[in-house]
Amino acid sequence: MLPPIVLVGAGRVAQALAIALARRGVAVAAIGSRRQALGPGWPESCPQPSSPQAAVDQAGLVLLTVPDDHIASCTEALHWRPGQAVVHCSGATEVAALAGAARAGAATGGFHPLQIFSDPLRAADRLAGSTVAIEAEAGSALAEALQALAAVLGLRPIVLPPGMRARYHVAAGYAASFLLPVLAEATGLWKTFGVDEAEALAALLPLARGTLDAVEGRGLAGAVSGPIARGDTGVLRTHLAALQALAPSSHDPLDFYRRLALPQVALAVQAGRLDAQAAQQCRDLLLGDGLMPQAGGPAAGSGVL
Numbered sequence: 001m002l003p004p005i006v007l008v009g010a011g012r013v014a015q016a017l018a019i020a021l022a023r024r025g026v027a028v029a030a031i032g033s034r035r036q037a038l039g040p041g042w043p044e045s046c047p048q049p050s051s052p053q054a055a056v057d058q059a060g061l062v063l064l065t066v067p068d069d070h071i072a073s074c075t076e077a078l079h080w081r082p083g084q085a086v087v088h089c090s091g092a093t094e095v096a097a098l099a100g101a102a103r104a105g106a107a108t109g110g111f112h113p114l115q116i117f118s119d120p121l122r123a124a125d126r127l128a129g130s131t132v133a134i135e136a137e138a139g140s141a142l143a144e145a146l147q148a149l150a151a152v153l154g155l156r157p158i159v160l161p162p163g164m165r166a167r168y169h170v171a172a173g174y175a176a177s178f179l180l181p182v183l184a185e186a187t188g189l190w191k192t193f194g195v196d197e198a199e200a201l202a203a204l205l206p207l208a209r210g211t212l213d214a215v216e217g218r219g220l221a222g223a224v225s226g227p228i229a230r231g232d233t234g235v236l237r238t239h240l241a242a243l244q245a246l247a248p249s250s251h252d253p254l255d256f257y258r259r260l261a262l263p264q265v266a267l268a269v270q271a272g273r274l275d276a277q278a279a280q281q282c283r284d285l286l287l288g289d290g291l292m293p294q295a296g297g298p299a300a301g302s303g304v305l
Helices: 012-023 052-056 068-077 095-103 120-127 141-153 165-175 179-191 197-223 233-244 253-270 276-287
Strands: 005-008 028-032 061-064 085-088 107-113 131-135 156-159
Touching (some): 005 052, 061 141, 068 095, 085 095, 095 107, 107 141, 131 141, 179 253, 233 253, 253 276
Parallel strands (some): 005 061, 085 107, 131 156
């Protein structure tokens, strides 16, 4: 059974959690915020905001959803008591930021749902099946409560060791916002021959989704495709030459391509698509200076992604 849940902070993460909990019949006992009232989109079952301290005084379990830079100061400003538990919902900030609550005898931990919260309603829709990183003392009542909370929300829990939050969060960023520079590079290349961003994304996003579906079904190595996966050095050489011919810009598109292409060689080897000789030929080409196409150019490749 879950203890009374209180949210401190009334931003997008708090709203998404409140919506998801209300759908599963779990009422938020109190919301601590400087806001005078909740905006549209919050469940009708949610109480109007009170002061953070008044909310904490009602809590068995506090979910701290304030911005990372305010976690420590917010915790220090509040009065805690033994028997309470407070967890922050940050991915990158260490649980040590809750030291003010720990000194007062409260249990502390982390509960970070691995999801995008830019739209709280859509985030609430996507929470079920997502992963949550839980950090709490092993075997403690708090660890059990957070596992129960994850089960209620339909989240898949992973246990995060102390000191690993920044590393965990960097990895999450690679799978989220770090995809955007790759798409920006792709749409920028299409813009050079007259295709605008909206039209380029309409064409390229199905490829991106297909790749993610392949990863889900076959794993990273099993999803690798394109000229590197085929050991098609003719097409690879043509790619490099095309990027080399671009006018200078604020970044080096050739270097960007090389940095993304080299790890694909290892994936292709892992998948059994390339033998050692073909893999070395790809690496030599990606790391070398002789980038102009050989006679016949792209005819060496199949032209299929």
